[in-house]
Amino acid sequence: MKNQKPQEATLLAMALGALPPLVACLCVLVLGGCASASYPLLPEAQANVARDNPPPPKDEDFPKLSTAKWEQGAFPSLEALRAMRTGMGKDQVRELLSWPHFTEGLGGVREWNYIFHFRTGKGPEYVTCQYMVRFNKDVLTSGMYWKNPECAALVNPPEAKPIPVVVAPAPAPARKVTLGADGLFRFDGGAVSDLLPEGRAKVERLAVEIQRNAKQLQGIVVTGHTDRLGSESYNAALSLARANSVRELLAQNGIDRGLVRTQGMGERQPVAQCQGTAKTPALVSCLQPNRRVEIEVLDGRQ
Template structure:
């Protein structure tokens, strides 16, 4: 009896296109690592980086983009971008970058964004760069293109026929202290956690600074002694960074504003006891503050 041998096409012949597609996808989006927990200490490091901004030549040529059509992003999504965000969070807001960013250790994402200029089809095009630090958290967001950064400023409401009289900006003090309890919701530090009165005080200070000549503004966050040193350092720096960002959003030159956190190391209150009682928390209230010091005011 003869044995009939059947020749089959090797399975690898079918697998090659699939493997090629997978490799292409990996090259497109980079080697994405599994998600990891973002700690306050990691966010504090990202907020403290303050890297030098890129030059126009550091942005990739738009014709080298993988997706050259770009996209029309949500302004609210762009306004939600902050330092200390992970790649999953950035991807949730802005989607994948439009350029092939490499295979491993990716520290930079680049986008091509379009913005409508009116009711018609006309739009302007901007490039947007997101940089990541060694913890793979955002430590800088940058624009290329005239007027692109200004697109995130709040819309200006048209003046009414009989606008109210606006008092002149207050005289800027060399050092202004804002109580953190009146600035932020309890134990919070993001811009969305700013209380309405606290936000208005920072915006009024920014308006006053716009009319003054000065060398530098240093925003320093402080906490009370309750909680761990590492946590207090991270919280104080995150709050200072939020106040700095609000000043910049309201017209203060970003290159002249610096944020730092001192945690619990510079107390001003003298309170006995260590138990976390309502009385002790109230006594330590002056320690929870954000100081804004203007140098070279003239």
């Protein structure tokens, strides 16, 4: 208001004086930008997020599309979605994704929900996905979730990258470690936040072992696998997401991220063959060996 002309400021003051006190205060907030002061992201709060391990939402936890305040949704930037991480403040989320599309409340909001559309490449056609961002007690992002896991594949397509050719005098000896996905991740989870404490500890110990024993580390290949339950596209996206999460945790524990390649094989390379199609406890148990993450370490020692 200090930049207004004197006569404009006088008229504005008279107008506000004629309003009830509460309405006048709200008008001042609107004219001031409707924003409270931001806050720094403290190291203690970041450490709290790293320790968080919240369970993922269920389908019924997502709001109905018909209850959205902005029912049209939005066509998001893929780069913005790929930049989302845990430990971000609300200002940073708004900068990437804008405001949520549902009425989330006034104070103490711990969840933002979005309606995002993605082009199919067939003229004006698009698919609609629901995206949820959850915040912890420090109001930092503690998890990002898609209602349909297949939507995650639209942001990060499960395409295996070719292994770069390395010219070497002799083939590098490889060592393969297989970790059961059931002991690594929460059921149907694939993000870093879905890693179980025991699974996180296994990957961290493996990172220490690799750095101690691999004298000439040439590369690491992390491959995710699923069982045959669920759709092919869902399994491909889930297996790649799990491989990417293992790579991220290896990098957090000292492994050069540039040396780690990931790929998702979905259900294409089973190690156990089981009869039946109905999702019974017996079939789920029989297929357990197929739900795995394989880590191949390439060491250039002769």
